[in-house]
Amino acid sequence: MNEDSRLVYSSDPKLNQKCARCKELVSECTCQKEVEVKNYKFVAVMRMEKSGRGGKTVTVIDQLPKNEIFLRELTTKLKKKCGSGGTYLMDKKEGVIEIQGDKRDLIRDFLTKEGIRSKG
């Protein structure tokens, strides 16, 4: 930080902290903090969606805990289990995993084995 840029900062450094996730000022950030998965009761909700221009079917697993490590590991396992591609994302409230293809049966079985309740 050089002298010039320091001048535009207010005297209270807390007011100038930015959220690492959305890059908004902390005072304006609406992100929720990541949750502790083991303390988080949830029921995953599955639904089918068409994605992209090709209209490929994806299985969306919604209402998952917002925890990046949990989502990344679960996505990796589901991709392996289903033998298809997939990704995860976190919105403001929750985590979402998308697996390519209609894999509801495989995913439901897998989630049950992992001790995760699901519906849809």
Ligand SMILES: [Zn+2]
């Ligand atoms: Zn934020």
